[in-house]
Amino acid sequence: MQIDVITDTGKLEGIREDWDRIYNEDPEAQFFLSWTWLSRHLRLYDGTWFVLAAREDGPGTPYVGLMPLRLRTRMDTKTGHFFNEINMAGNYAADYTGALCVPALAQQTMQAFARHIRNLAWTRIHLENMRMSDERLLAFLGQFPRETLALREFSRVNKADNVDNCRCFAATLPESFDAYLDNVLSTNTRQKLRRFMRKVEAGELRITHVDTGTLDRDIDMMLHFWRTRWGARKGDRLQSILRHNKVVLRTSFETGSLFMPVLWQGDRPLGALASFVDPVKREMLFYISGRDETATSIPVGLILHGHSIQLAIARGFGTYDFLRGDEPYKFAFGVTESKIRCAMIYTKDGLNVGNRLDPRTLDGVFAEVTRFHEGGKLEHAENGYRQILDTDPLHGKALYGLGQLVSDRGDHREARQLFKTLTGVAPSVAKIWFRLGFSAQALDDHAAAVEAFRRTLELDRNFNGAKFSMAKSLAELDRAEEAIDTLEALERELEAQGRSDALVVKAEALLTRLKRETRPSYIRLDPQPKSAARQLVTAI
Structure with missing residues (x-):
């Protein structure tokens, strides 16, 4: 049996005829699985819902089963470890949940749904309010291997008034x-x-x-x-x-x-x-x-x-x-x-199947990880970045964020590798080449650093930080005259911009040192750096 995964409203509208046909045929169908209810309800969860649609044969043949589901991302607050859960699409809103099947193919369809789900990335599957015959439910549950997964059934008795909601x-x-x-x-x-x-x-x-x-x-x-x-x-x-x-x-x-x-x-x-x-x-x-x-x-x-x-x-x-x-x-x-039945299938090790996140949840995870990073929760942030990259090794934002994090703590070797990978993902972004150059410079690989800074300036000729950093590495390579030329050009640009910040001070200090070291007759006529003089005038 072939399983298609429908995740957008356009394709959902395209299966309306099949949905209504199966709903009419299925004696186990109930209102909360109807097109009337679910097509509107799913829109409340844009980006997280998906419908498994089963065909008996290849593309173009009618669907014989539909299972509406919803994806949720959660986090262990102690470790910052993210994991995914799969819910029935109607969970926490519909009194009944389940799946639609053409009756003659119901058990085969439920088995096919389970085989597809067991290969997705998840830690828990919540089967909440399942209104389904034992034959269908057992066909579904029987496809999950007991070696790595466990099943737990729940009662739903409201303690306040002793009402049993099952x-x-x-x-x-x-x-x-x-x-x-x-x-x-x-x-x-x-x-x-x-x-x-x-x-x-x-x-x-x-x-x-x-x-x-x-x-x-x-x-x-x-x-x-x-x-x-x-x-x-x-x-x-x-x-x-x-x-x-x-x-x-x-x-x-x-x-x-x-x-x-x-x-x-x-x-x-x-x-x-x-x-x-x-x-x-x-x-x-x-x-x-x-x-x-x-x-x-x-x-x-x-x-x-x-x-x-x-x-x-x-x-x-x-x-x-x-x-x-x-x-x-x-x-x-x-x-x-x-x-009705309420149960949960879960991984025994508490990790997602395959130890990876569902790709559809990465943007949401990244947003949360960014908040950790900005808020100083670096251990949680690092864990999140690495989880994203375990799922998508070329996730550009996670590569940059992790590279930034490890660079800030002094692990320039890993930062260099991360930024090098990232230049292949986004080769036209100047700040990535700059970060690569910075890491190479920190590792005393000044030739590689100069090349990275040159690439930075090819992409953004106004990237003044790259000009100063390139001059530093040129000086370390005993290419003082090139460094001096670079710094003098930078000094003119900064002066034209009327800047008097830390970059101006550092550029003037490095330029003075290089000239004194390479030109013995060099004597600076002004008794203090230009930037300091400008600051004094401003103060007066």
């Missing part, structure tokens, strides 16, 4: 709402729901549905109620959760997959409930709700769920899915249970 519940819907009330619900729940729905019919309570004009108002109202109920428990994550949910709800509205009724008592909103609508799988999936906690005499949740189920049945849907969690209220709606 237990999922859904109600199977009959052909009519009356049949649902009479045959699915308990007597007490049925009577209570009918009593309050009559209040809605009579106008004592009313239900509206979100539309373009009320979208922002209704979302803000619901999230305000939700925050009042759950905000303290979420702690520092609260604001990011609220922002994320607002994006999800708006995006779902734009794609036509949001169903959001709002319950009112007069002009007072009592609560709202948001669900996703999947017409392909004929499912409605409850996502989030918020209610006025002071309205204790009205069962807001029961009314809104009942209304949603009534509408779902009217649309011919067969399932009302309460998604993750075994909260007690769900059992009142005549639900059946299923389970």
Whole structure:
């Protein structure tokens, strides 16, 4: 089987037809793997998502499987060691994750996905909220060698309220709402729901549905109620959760997959409930709700769920899915249970497979390493540079950064090798040749230094530091007259520029010394260097 890797939205759009076809065919497909959900969700993670697309035959043949994934780079804060993780694309946002497969080829497809993934660079694979049959999951897991990799399965029990988020519940819907009330619900729940729905019919309570004009108002109202109920428990994550949910709800509205009724008592909103609508799988999936906690005499949740189920049945849907969690209220709606799996595959040595970083993450790693370097965390910076170069030996920015670092600490031999390699990567960058010359000069290889400085000046004739450094190496090679000529030309340029900085002082001092050593009759007429005289005049 051939696996293609899709990493940009243009190519993603190109497989829309295959995506929808497989989604329609696959009995294990669920809303969070639909094009409607994922094509928008992936855009939140530009640069890190990728989709494995499986073909049974060669290029041009239809795809038979899709596995949406996301790449993440993390760092050991103690060592500065970077490593990669692979996540299911929907991790931390979707209640269910998994893969899409043409049913007849499902096991072969999952095996092919695993064989591709096991050769990528990663330390951990997070299989979070996997909704997948045992046959498919075992076909996938069986491709990872136990000699170097390990598997750990997790429970997802919320300690605050003892809710098990690996237990999922859904109600199977009959052909009519009356049949649902009479045959699915308990007597007490049925009577209570009918009593309050009559209040809605009579106008004592009313239900509206979100539309373009009320979208922002209704979302803000619901999230305000939700925050009042759950905000303290979420702690520092609260604001990011609220922002994320607002994006999800708006995006779902734009794609036509949001169903959001709002319950009112007069002009007072009592609560709202948001669900996703999947017409392909004929499912409605409850996502989030918020209610006025002071309205204790009205069962807001029961009314809104009942209304949603009534509408779902009217649309011919067969399932009302309460998604993750075994909260007690769900059992009142005549639900059946299923389970999802949460597991992690990880390398036993704690290092990326192949001891290399994923090439797609190098720019992000380099940005972090640069912050270490600038912040004086040199050990972390060096480790990061070397990790980048272990993956891409010709990574120009890492070569320069590491060369700079080792040169600053006096390791000029390695710096020279790094800059020499870099001149092959970026031969037209003057400062690289200058750095190469500086390293050669520090190693007393003045002939090589002069050549490097000449190349620097060919690329940038105004690189004054290279002129001074070349003069120093020329002097060390007993080519004093060339050095003097170079310094005199440099002195004229600096004077024309009106400069009086350290380079001026050093150039004048070296020029004076060389003239005294090579021209015994040389006597400087001015009692102090020109730069000092200029500084004195300026001070006066």
